[in-house]
Amino acid sequence: MLTTVPFKPLSAQRLLDVARHALEARAKERGVVLSLFPATASTPEVDVSALDDEIETIAGLTHDDARADAYLTIRAMAAAFHDPYTVFWDPEQMLAFQHELDPQRTVGVGLELRRSRAGIVVAYVVPETPADRVDVRVGDRIPSIDGKSTHDLGSTAAEALFAGKVGTPVSITVERTGEREQTFTLDRALYRPPTVTSRMLPDRIGYVAVSAFGEATPEEFDDALHRLVAAGARGLVFDLRNDGGGFVSSAVEIASDFLGRQPLMVIERRDRAPATIHGENDAPVHLPMIVLVNGNTASASEITAGALQDDRAAELIGTQTFGKGVMQELDPLPDGAALKITTAHYLTPLHRDINKRGLTPNIRVSGAQVRRIGELSHDPQLQAAMHALLAQLVARAHAHR
Template identity: 40%
Template sequence: MSRKKIIALVVVVFLLWGIFSLAGLFWKKSGDKIETLLTVIALIKSQYYQPVSTEKLINGAIKGMVEGLDDPYSTYLDPEQFKHLNEQITGTFGGVGLIVTMEENHIVVVKPIPDTPAAKAGIKAGDIIVNISGRDTKGMDLDTAVSLMRGPVGTRVEVGILRPGEKETRMFTLVRENITIPTVESKMLDDKIGYIMLSQFTENSPQAVRKAIGDLKKKGMKGLIFDLRDNPGGELKAAVEIADIFVPRGKTIVYVDYRNQPDEEEKAEVPELGIPVVVLVNGGSASASEIVAGALKDWGVAVLVGEKTFGKGVVQSIFRLPGNAGLKLTVARYLTPKKHDINKKGIMPDVVVKQPAGSKEDRQLLKAKEILAEKIK
């Protein structure tokens, strides 16, 4: 090792040592661990059989620190992942067009977005994604899987699919395109029953839901089915604005319970919709979906039909870090209006209806139509 490299290494170590020394009491309690960290950095820099940048080591240390929280929702995001997350929030990104969920530690396709690379290639709802660009997805968290499938428009990604009933993995090479998530689909069903499906909560979702309701009202809607099945959540603000459409004015939508700052209480500000509503939920309904479903159930303004929700009752904030990296950190838990903590518990529907895997008949939707037909007679 050259004299210059040794001097640079010593400078890095002493800089890190000085930063940690400022912690005072923290140092007294954790000095041996910090010394171990600095020693490991120095040993890797000087003894590892291949050169490793200090940036890579520090990024690894930060990632390990966040992983040490044992919180599946707190994640260190490198610049590329942070960029993808911001694209997801705004609803437009470079990707392959798959809406996915987590089922028994597997990444499962909820549905391909029409006219996207995944749909054109023949990937179907129910397909299990077993690898992405050579990485095994068994036990992989949803955010990582989604991030791997996204990237610059025009680049390629290889996705391995295991179709139910088959033993061989199908490989798909997909070219990423600019994807706009169609978060809202709406239509008029029989008997003046409106139907709105929301696939994700983005910045644009509240406006899209209000527009869909307005269009259905013009067609004479007397009851509404609001489908939140397999909706993994999204923006807290979007969830509050959408719940506000249904919850009576002045009533609580959600409590946000922080550790080191005053709790927040979000209340409805606009008149409620005023027609019978059924909300469809299942095990893929999580986070923001559960905020909406919990508020509507607690105030009795909708009947929940389907299966128990996922049970994600914690709130994440996104922090921008130096170098365009980011930190998604759990900062609070949320409680329903009746102060129910649903984290790791989920919300049980008012009417439980199981949907058999592979069935072409949507039993949950049929039950919702039956309930509304009785209410709007």
């Protein structure tokens, strides 16, 4: 696979030499001096078989785990490409990657908290969870959980009080401006922490933030978008700040929500003609939109942002994005490890190459003064997005008079 799939390939001989040098160095560290014959690459099957035999031989001489030596050779071959995105992950690293894109189910009541001057407050309510069903809202203050004061707790420590066995009760006290304090007793439930959060901002401006493009993200995004539209959203802030990417298929699906069947990206692969990828949505949503970006907006999130900017479906506000215009394929191995290999280069629909360049926002707004992302009173970039959207809405209203 390392000789046939990469966008910029290396010869089989080069990869064999790198693998053998890595094995020799490992043996030397263990006090075993050997020199592997620089075998000539023949067929992939013969090469792999010979390398397997050498790994077993060296493991016997050095009393190493053969699997650790196999991992060593694969890592060495991946590193030979001098590509930061072509890497080998052991099972633990692969599992961490999967959890980042698609968080594992957790037990709780569905609340994400943050600390403010007012104390511990609700930052987000996960839809269809116990807290959502009793109408706990963003901004509600939580002075106590299970009778324990949150006055001196940070948000992580406060959220830890929700942990427990599924079905067991936990009480929360809720304070809301203009209303009497309430105490709810909720049964803990199993739910998946979201990669998408949303809420309605003032002037009926919807806000949706995506933290990563996982397998479940398009469905979460569709649910959030349709809830905001049903609630009467007049415009949308789409927050992709600090979103390092994920699955390209998820980015394409989300961009399709707004662009229908328009071009979304152009993919260049080795020895193939460039391929234009189109959206597959026959009922796209049309709303005035601003996309928030920063230097950590990368990869799949740049695919989405670039397509929306090229189509003029949205303006970008913030700072220059990361600039990752290459794509990887993930090749899982039987033991849970995986190879991630750069296989393609992509361009925006207007054939802009963003690799190592990034996307330039339509309106530059520094993130230096952003104290809390997504909180309007402490987020100048979000304030700029609101200002731009309201100006668009006023201009549209005048144009239709």
